[in-house]
Amino acid sequence: MNKKNLIKELVGELSANNLAIFAGAGLSVPAGFMDWKSLLQGLAEEINLNIDKEENDLVSLVQYYVNSKNGNRSKINDLILNEFSQKATLTENHKILARLPIDTFWTTNYDPMIETALEDAGKIVDVKHCVEQLPVSIYKRDVVVYKMHGDASLPKQTILIKDDYEKFHLTRNDFFNALRGDLLTKRFLFLGFSFSDPNIDYILCRIRASYSENQKEHFCILRKVQKTDKEEEHEFEYRVRKQEFFILDLKRVGINTLLIDEYSEITEILKDVEQAQKRKTIFISGAAEDYSPYSQQEVEQFVSSLSQEILKLKYRIVTGFGLGIGSSVISGAIKYLTERGLKIDEDYLILRPFPQDKEGRELWSAWRENMISYAGISIFLFGNKLEDKKTVLSNGMQEEFDISEKNGNILIPVASTGYMAKQLWEEGLNKECNKNINAEMQELSKENLSLDLIKSNILSILNKVK
Structure with a gap:
């Protein structure tokens, strides 16, 4: 998929009032929040693990930490509350998305950036971060924001460790039902996901469970893997191949991927979409x-x-x-x-x-x-x-x-x-x-x-x- 085709597809879905956004951690990091690797580094050091070696399975790392504390996750709750409740600066991406005629947002983020941007855009926002909120609707709402992994204001209820994911179908299964319904009727643009995102595997497995045949096509924007200064050529080539396989796997579950060189290109794409929509x-x-x-x-x-x-x-x-x-x-x-x-x-x-x-x-x-x-x-x-x-x-x-x-x-x-x-x-x-x-x-x-x-x-x- 190229940029021109993606913009055309997104504008068409906006015109049909059929576009939804699924936002990952990468959408919030530029606003001033820590990425998961940085946030959890202290916990890894406390139990003598190397965060760099564990970054592809941060969910397990946090579970190991809780296990070492006899199931006590109070420090993790404090991390979430202190980091994701802080005030941050809205990014241009948040502002553009809030201005667009989109009435459905899904996110695994705990922070309030999406709903804040929407409110600043003058919209009535119905936020749902716990199961009890799902059957209740705000009068004359313009947009719904589903925070399927909880909200920073209630850190004890957030989904983070393996225990939480294993119990999700018991404690928060209605979110999956709602997500499945939206995936069947809308087309999603996935933003802010990466290899190191601790939630991507869990989201994709639910998409696979929802779609066995007749998959609806969705969209994802990913940054091409970047060669680091100290990286050997064969190591870099390995990561390139791995990304290619990852994109093929996304295709298998109905997600078309646009690869970009720099994250700033996402802003350019969203601006082009907004301008085309306004025209x-x-x-x-x-x-x-x-x-x-x-x-x-x-x-x-x-x-x-x-x-x-x-x-x-x-x-x-x-x-x-x-x-x-x-x-x-x-x-x-x-x-x-x-x-x-x-x-x-x-x-x-x-x-x-x-x-x-x-x-x-x-x-x-x-x-x-x-x-x-x-x-x-x-x-x-x-x-x-x-x-x-x-x-x-x-x-x-x-x-x-x-x-x-x-x-x-x-x-x-x-x-x-x-x-x-x-x-x-x-x-x-x-x-x-x-x-x-x-x-x-x-x-x-x-x-x-x-x-x-x-x-x-x-x-x-x-x-x-x-």
């Missing part, structure tokens, strides 16, 4: 007190028709109630949806009316940021308003353009409609236009272009960038 939503910015050289009726019909064609291309629309434009966007969208018996909801149309009172006006900038954050393409039409009985350029459209540019959106200022849209094009965008859509953008910069030609060129651009 399925189009922000329409427009304001018009003066419709010249067209009539108001012609423009309203044009905007309504354009909105219908955009929805026909399977895009989603986000808009405010821009003067003279927003209402036509809404009427066109509603016409399209009602004629086809489709629900009028945010799967097709996101509306953000601007409050007109003094307090509301002070929030307009934040409102624009929120509105444009959904989109990856921005279209700008006209851009004028009446001020002191004079028609002036719309400073609101300028702000929306700046936000869109900062967010990396594809920018389509329709200069033919004049006013602020024309100024945005002339202020340098015409020199930086994407070559793939340059012909259409040049056409859209012509004066007195018919509204039909404006629409056809916009739709041509949208077909190309889709």
